[in-house]
Amino acid sequence: MRASLQSGLLLASLSASTANAERVLGAFIYSRHGDRTPKVWGNTQLTTVGYLEMFNSGSFYNERYISNDSVKHIEGISDPVFRSKQLSASAPDDAVLQNSATGFLQGVYPPTSQATEKLANDSTIVAPLNGYQIITLSTTDTNQDSESSTWLQGSSDCPKATVSSDSYYASQSYMDLEASTKEFYQSLSPVLSDAFSDEDMSFKNAYIIFDYLNYGRIHNTTKPNVTDAQWVQLQYLANNQQYNLAYNSSDPVRAIDGKVLAGEILTNLNKTIASEGEYKLGVQFGSYGTFFSWFGIMQMPKASDDFTGIVDYASTFTLELVSNATGTEFPSSDDISVRFSFHNGTVSSSSEPTVFPMFGRSEDLISWSDFVTESEKIAIASDSEWCDLCGNTEGKCSSSSSNSDATSASTDSIGGSGGVSRPVAGVIGAMVTLAVILGLEALFFLVGGFTIAKRCKGGLEMSSAAAGVVDDKKS
Template sequence: MRYSIQSGLLLAASLSSVTEAERVLGAYIFARHGDRTPKVFGSTTLTDLGYREVFDTGSYYHNRYISANSSKQIEGISADVVNPKQISATAPAENVLQNSALGFLQGVYPPVGKVASQTLANGSSVEAPLGGYQLILLSEATTSKDAEDSTWLQGSSGCQKATVSSNNYFTSDMYTKLLSSTKDFYKSLEPMLSGAFASSDMTFKNAYSIFDYLNVGLIHNSTSQFTHRSDLTDEVYHQLISLAGSHEYNLAYNASDKARAVDGAVLAGEIMSALNDTISTKGKSKLNIGFGSYGTIFSLFGLLQMPAASVDFTGIPDYASSMVFELVTNASGTDFPTDKSDISVRFLFHNGTITGGSEPTAYAMYDQPSELLSWNDFVTKTTEIAVLNDDEWCTLCGNTDGKCASSNSTGSTSSSASTSSTSSSGMSRAVAGVIGAMVTLAVILGLQALFFLVGGFRIAKRNKNSPEMSSAAAVEANKA
């Protein structure tokens, strides 16, 4: 009898674990590009190693979220052949990031061979090229297209206040102290940096560019190519990456100035919007993937208060690093939860390529005690840090040109319209002026036509090569 009671308890516990098992409803993955050429020479390109890194990381997420054999499979997602309505992918229009995204997506949904073949009306079968290669639409992200190729984080963000804010770091006590205290350290690197940096540039001001150059050399150059390789000891390398991390993190984020982390704020808005789309469509949209540089990642880390969870979040993320926002529920059944209170968000991060048995680690966001954050709390806290639309971006950045010009001109137009005087007939001066101009133009054209008709003149097309063409006209013709 005792055995039967224990068996019953075990069975009840087993059933409870099944009904209360966590289900993954959707996810947003944001990844850094793979290994690339150094920034100092410009025009960076993804290397074969970088291609392999992002492909391997993408393959891990296939096994986690796509594979039918995974306990973390996103509910209802197509396990073999990609369903374009279920997945969205974005990357800035930049060489390294676009190519990294394509390599990553190849891992997420690899070629499927004859599984995706089609039978035509005549009975013949057609298989996609490259062993059933799957095409996934890659949209252009809203972040600055030159972010990865720039040697300074805010150099091309387009956000005026972000540029000013980052410039303020170069006058801060923290920066000036490190600039002074590390002067001898960077000077000692001259044998390794000669030819790539001027002696005056071998300072903490170029901490990331110097680290990046030596890091690429360490990965790709043999001893014969990197003659001072032995000088790059573990101790020197650790100091280089630590200083570079401090330099770049403080350029990308400042707790008292949200504008400095504008790229992270935009990304936060995109993440929340994408996850909300999964909820509002009851799971029709399932997986969102974004790509970007370490600067955007740093900005978001700061806004999410991730350094409170681990000081490692102030260090430069390695190539092919990735972070994930999982949308999960413990609600029983197989239907999408109808109550948002049953939905939570989990943040995970993995530094570098995910290979072997390694997996992303879960961390608490916003300095909260739990790794899981209820959807409602996530929305409340993320709304405080996120940029959700162009108007918010323009306000945060203080820009009045480009996409911000329309909102500013709208205000000025309505203002001028309200102050415009009207004629006795109720017609505004602006409208009357336009009508008057049109009447005048009609009169001039009529007189001109009469002149040509009566005088026997005609309009002839001039030969471009005519020697009578002025030099200025020739220049304009060549431009065309």
């Protein structure tokens, strides 16, 4: 009887465990690029070390989200063959980021003998390179993450963000640090003189100097002669400078990159819910600057001071859509929550991502509805929002501005509702004015006895030439 009772309890326990098992419905991954050459050299390139970092990181997420054997396997995602409707990937048009993405995606969906295609003659073709899987990588429509930039807003098309970042250089905190660290940077002249002039060895170039010496620590057989204490100081100063350039709580436009990313994350996760799980995984790649600004607007420093430091190469964070709802149907949005996790540097099975609460909260899970509400407060999800915040009126913003004007004009009527709109009123006024002018001219010709004569050929040719100049300018 006791054995029977124990057996029954065990079955009940397993049944409860299965019923309460968490379901991973979808995820979004954001990754920094891998190790690269220093910015001070120009034309930055992904190194072999960086390529391996990205491949290893992608392999981890294959084991975490793709493998059918994983407890965090995304429900219904294809394994081992990639399906385009289930996954999307994007990166800015930049060599380091594009190549990093390629390496990462090779790890997420590695070559497989099942990557085949059957032909009409009943023969089966296996993809080249032992079943190599090609995952389309989209190019993001902004270049704010470009690694060719020597500082955060250097390649941004958002003028207000550039002005905001520049204002940090005029702040008292910056000027104090620049003055107090001048002697420190000058003391590094023996290891910096090959790449920096004496005047460039200052806090203004804190990140570029750190970046240069970091490359040496990884790649040079004779490492730069920098003590551990000096290295800690270099990291602290670079972190301080770059965080302040990327985020300021009183000046939202400075975190433009993070706001755009917040909008893309919201759109991505919502796509999974709207498609009832048909779409499953979004992957995006960027630079440390976007991490900084997104961490700032998400209030991540309240969870840990580590979020104010420059993330290592191949660092990733994920947002997972999870549910405890039972059954095989896709759950209601009311039964879905979001969880954030982060790992600094290349992630592996021995060093998994750590879960942190978002938006300054204490709980690790946040309901989908609350996540949407909080994200909408900080996210930019349309061109018009971006244009308004950045103050742009050219390029993609010219059409956005025109549409905005048209919208406001349609509701801007004289006398309120039901009246004539101001644009229509203006046209009517112009027609009335024109009619009056034409009437006066007719009266003038009739009373004065004037006639209309054809101009000479030369005059017409001059007019044609002039018109040609105007056309040239338009073209």
